[in-house]
Structure formats: structure tokens, C-alpha cells
Amino acid sequence: MCQRFVMTSEHRPQKDWYSILESSPSDGLQDLKQKYQRLALMYHPDKQGPDVTVTEAEEHLHRFIEVDQAWKVLSNQETKRAYDLQLRASELNQSWPVDARVCLDDMTLDEDNEVYTYGCRCGGEFSIGREEAEEEEAIVCCDTCSLSIEVKRTT
Numbered sequence: 001m002c003q004r005f006v007m008t009s010e011h012r013p014q015k016d017w018y019s020i021l022e023s024s025p026s027d028g029l030q031d032l033k034q035k036y037q038r039l040a041l042m043y044h045p046d047k048q049g050p051d052v053t054v055t056e057a058e059e060h061l062h063r064f065i066e067v068d069q070a071w072k073v074l075s076n077q078e079t080k081r082a083y084d085l086q087l088r089a090s091e092l093n094q095s096w097p098v099d100a101r102v103c104l105d106d107m108t109l110d111e112d113n114e115v116y117t118y119g120c121r122c123g124g125e126f127s128i129g130r131e132e133a134e135e136e137e138a139i140v141c142c143d144t145c146s147l148s149i150e151v152k153r154t155t
């Protein structure tokens with residue numbers, strides 16, 4: 001139902017970079033680039049016509065800065081990936097409440113595959129990569145139903 005994902009609970013996306021670029025998460029880099037270039041040109045301080053009011057010019061400058069920030073985040077593979085994960089996590093948090101908090105101690109470590117697993121009450125399974133689990137608190141989705149658990153690090 002939902003894909004496995006990991007998030008850091010304290011990092012929420014503050015801005016919707018995709019809607020700032022008038023795009024969506026399914027857009028490829030080329031699409032994003034085209035949209036960025038079009039918007040950047042439209043709002044660029046040097047490209048404002050003579051009939052643009054001061055208020056409009058300020059708004060456009062603000063948009064230009066946002067568009068530029070959005071492009072910086074989304075054009076870099078690493079920051080885009082991190083942002084996509086945050087986005088998914090916050091969407092899922094809204095629609096799928098966390099079922100339980102589970103300590104890493106209570107999960108089963110599969111040393112061959114380097115993953116921690118935990119049985120869901122639906123009979124499905126929660127699983128999270130060992131490195132991810134040990135690095136930060138994470139929310140993990142069941143591989144079968146819509147439940148998710150919050151995984152706590154062992155202290």
C-alpha cells in the first residue's frame with residue numbers, strides 16, 4: 001500500500017518547492033529546469049517592464065528568490081531526495097496516524113540483510129535499514145497495510 005520510507009521527525013518541509021516551481025514531484029529534472037527558467041525569467045529583477053509598480057516589483061523579487069531556492073533544492077539529487085522523503089513523511093503523517101512507538105531493541109535484526117524488522121498486527125511487516133534506524137528516529141510503513149510505527153533509537 002505505502003512504500004517504506006524514513007524521516008527525521010524534527011525536519012518538516014517549510015515550503016512547497018514543487019508548487020513554487022509550478023511543478024509536481026513526478027516531474028523529471030528537465031521539466032523542473034524548464035519551469036525554473038521560465039519563472040526565473042518572468043520574475044527576474046532586470047526583466048521587469050516599465051509599468052510594473054513598486055509593490056509588484058517587490059512581489060516579483062520575492063518570487064524570484066523563492067524560485068531560485070526551489071531550484072537549488074530540487075536540482076541537486078541529494079537535497080531533492082531528502083526533500084521528497086520529508087514531503088512523503090509529512091503527507092503520510094497527516095493521513096496515516098502512527099500506530100505505535102517501537103524501540104530498536106524490540107525489533108528483530110536481520111544481520112544478513114542489515115535490516116530491522118517488526119511484525120505488524122495485520123500479519124505484514126515493518127522493516128528499516130540498519131544504518132537508517134541507528135542514525136535517527138524514523139517512521140516506517142507496514143509493507144501490507146496503512147499502519148506506521150515510530151522507531152526509537154536504543155539509548
Ligand SMILES: [Zn+2]
Pocket residue numbers: 120121122123124125142143144145146147
Ligand atoms: Zn500492517
